[in-house]
Amino acid sequence: MTVVMVEDLDPGSADAGVPAHFGDPMREQRLLETGVGLVDRSNREVIAVPGEERASWLHTLTTQHLSGLTAGQGSELLVLSPHGHVEQHAFVTEDGTTAWLDTEPGAGAGLLKYLEMMRFFTRVEPRDASAELAVLSLVGPAAADLVPGLADPRIGAVPGPKFAAGSVPSSPTSLYSVREFEGGLARRVPLGVDLLVPRESKDAVITKLGVARAGLWAFEAVRVARRIPRLGWETDHRTIPAEVELTAPAVHLDKGCYRGQETVARVHNMGRPPRRLVLLHLDGVATDHPPARGTAVELDGRAIGFVGTAVRHHELGMVALAVLKRNVPDDARLTVGESAAAIDAG
Template identity: 80%
Template sequence: MTVVMVEDLDPSSADAGVAAHYGDPVREQRTLATAVGLVDRSNRDVIAVPGDERASWLHTLTTQHLSDLSAMTGSELLVLSPHGHVEQHAYVTEDGTTAWLDTEPGAGAGLLKYLEMMRFFTRVEPRDATAEMAVLSLVGPGAADLFPELAAPRVAAVPGAKFAAGEIPAHATSLYAVREFEGGLARRVPLGVDLLVPRAARTAVIEKLGVPLAGLWAYEAIRVEHHMPRLGWETDHRTIPAEAEFVAPAVHLDKGCYRGQETVARVHHLGRPPRRLVLLHFDGIASDHPPAQGTPVTLAGREVGFIGTAVRHHELGQIALAVLKRNVADDAALNVGESVAAIDPA
């Protein structure tokens, strides 16, 4: 089998360490879209948070309602700056003794540093567990069939601007069912099932599952199609949660104080985030290569946003997630480098 690593194609990529594709990225995308494939995402950083007070402690430090997160349940959370800008995003998986946080490659050190700074006298022992545990993702409609006992993920709708106090249920806004699996954990998520397994058993788990392999290129194409933001790709130093659509899965709007909460509440109640996340379609005439992350998006020569993740989709062609100024009209004629782009009206 041909294996092309991410670093073979882009030595500077933050996603180095996993396969970009296995020789046929278009076929791999179709597998993820119509059946099930296994994507090695073992380059993600993992933080372990054991300790009796972990749930209440994480509840006070992050955007998510975690004080009553039960064993074998997962969710998502953000860490914000004092001004409400997104600094960290992680999936949390609770197994009854430890809360496992998996985050973007390279982001773990910053998350762990923040957690260690906020320990004080709390009975928690956060540590870097990246060398212990690896993330593998089963993606596609067939993933649920491999773990039929895991309930479908639940993500609450974002409430209206003038909701009443106590109207939002006092639990995490996203709830992902979890079970034990091969010395680790399996977590049902919107794109399929994520596996958090001992790193030493990674190869054995892949072989035992016997699921077709798909590279990160295919995973990213499916993620972009489903409008799912990624920390560091669809965020910059001033992104607030509402701009990148992190509110529904990762922000509880009525759980009390946490760092950055004032900005989140003000923007939500005004209903006017300065920017918004959109899906762009490219004409594919000027260039057959998707633009790089961070490439400016312009309107009549004026910069109005930036490209997050751009991919070549097996059905949609060249598409990208982009963060644009809120006042850019849906029918605006946009330019990205030499390419013409249009906002997906859906």
């Protein structure tokens, strides 16, 4: 089997350490969209939060309603700046003794630093557990068949502006079923099933599952097509949750005070965040290389946003997730580097 690592293609990539593809990225994409494939995402960083007060403590520090989180449940959370900008995004998986937070490569140290700073006298013991657990993802419509006993993921609807107090259920806005799996945990998520397995047994788990492999390139193409944002790719230093569609899975709008809550509430009640996440179609005439992360999106020669993740999709062609000023019309004729670009309004 041909294995091409991310760092072989881009030595400076934040995604170094996992396979980019196994010789045929387009076939791997089709596999993830029609069947099931296994993607090594063990470059994700993991923070463990044991301690009897972990649920109530995380509830007060983050955007998610976690005070009642119990064994066998998972969700998503954000840590915001005092001005409501997204600083951290993590998935949380609860096993009854520990809340496991997995986040983007390079983001774990910042998340752990914040948690340690906010411990005070709370009975919690956060630590870096990246050397303990590795993340593998079973992606595709058949993923749940390989790990029976997991309920479908549930993501609640975002209430309208000026909703009535008490009308939002007092539970996580996203709820992901969790069960034990091969000495670790399995978590049902919208793209399939994430496996948090002991790092030393990662290769043994992959062999035992016997599932066809797919690289991170294929995973990213599926993610982009589904318009799922990624911390550090579709976010910058001034991103607020509503701009990149993180409100539904990660923000409880009626749970009380947390850092940055005033901005979240004000933007939600006004109903007009300054920017929005869009899917762009790139013509690929001048160049067949997807633009780099951070490339400016321009309208009439003026920058009106930036590219987050650009990929070559097996059906859509060259596409990108981008963050644009909200007032840019859907039919605007945009440019990204040498490519013409159009917003997919679907």
